Amino acid sequence: xxxxxxxxxxxxxxxxxxxxxxxxxxxxxxxxxxxxxxxxxxxxxxxxxxxxxxxxxxxxxxxxxxxxxxxxxxxxxxxxxxxxxxxxxxxxxxxxxxxxxxxxxxxxxxxxxxxxxxxxxxxxxxxxxxxxxxxxxxxxxxxxxxxxxxxxxxxxxxxxxxxxxxxxxxxxxxxxxxxxxxxxxxxxxxxxxxxxxxxxxxxxxxx
Numbered sequence: 001x002x003x004x005x006x007x008x009x010x011x012x013x014x015x016x017x018x019x020x021x022x023x024x025x026x027x028x029x030x031x032x033x034x035x036x037x038x039x040x041x042x043x044x045x046x047x048x049x050x051x052x053x054x055x056x057x058x059x060x061x062x063x064x065x066x067x068x069x070x071x072x073x074x075x076x077x078x079x080x081x082x083x084x085x086x087x088x089x090x091x092x093x094x095x096x097x098x099x100x101x102x103x104x105x106x107x108x109x110x111x112x113x114x115x116x117x118x119x120x121x122x123x124x125x126x127x128x129x130x131x132x133x134x135x136x137x138x139x140x141x142x143x144x145x146x147x148x149x150x151x152x153x154x155x156x157x158x159x160x161x162x163x164x165x166x167x168x169x170x171x172x173x174x175x176x177x178x179x180x181x182x183x184x185x186x187x188x189x190x191x192x193x194x195x196x197x198x199x200x201x202x203x204x205x206x207x
Contacts (some may be wrong), residue, residue: 002039005031009039013051016141054138064144066125071148072123080189084111085186093179149198156195162189 005026012022018041026036043051087108133139167184170176 002035004037005035006042010051013043019045020184045060050174063139066129067142067144067148070122070125070129071152073125074152074194075117077116078194080111080114080118082186082190083106084115086183087111089179089182093177093182099145112126149202152199153195156191156198159191160188160195163191 007021008026013019022040023036027033042054044054046052086105129139129145139145163184167176167181170180
């Protein structure tokens with residue numbers, strides 16, 4: 001947090017200036033809305049002689065462990081669900097020229113085993129952290145949570161862009177087959193759902 005901004009807000013609150021007036025003045029001065037809200041939010045709205053600071057959220061080892069495990073489970077679930085779907089597509093639409101793409105029983109078992117372990121664990125950890133945020137809304141500003149969320153959005157956006165490029169490339173070359181289209185739609189659906197969910201979560205936080 002910018003120290004000049006924090007000092008200005010503290011002095012304004014000491015002088016009992018209304019928060020809306022402080023917001024308005026800072027906005028006219030060119031300060032971003034999110035920085036203004038973060039600085040104002042660091043002081044509790046309590047009528048006292050001096051501004052009462054709120055406790056700052058800190059990154060605990062436990063919180064870091066849970067979020068890292070949560071997102072690892074998300075990536076494992078997405079990858080293995082896509083891999084499993086590809087195996088069924090190979091079975092439904094076999095290609096005689098690509099014998100190595102025939103359904104692989106061992107690969108299907110491994111993907112299923114990974115999903116059975118990682119996806120329920122992902123749901124449980126998500127529920128655990130959602131409950132913790134509901135009890136203490138300040139946990140929503142966790143740095144590791146935001147970093148991992150934005151990294152996930154970046155990866156998902158990259159997959160979507162790459163998927164669309166491959167689709168258009170094959171479409172222009174006249175090589176669009178049913179199996180290929182189904183694979184592209186599978187990747188697009190998985191990446192799109194992940195991107196959409198976490199983007200919605202971030203926007204909900206802003207609101």
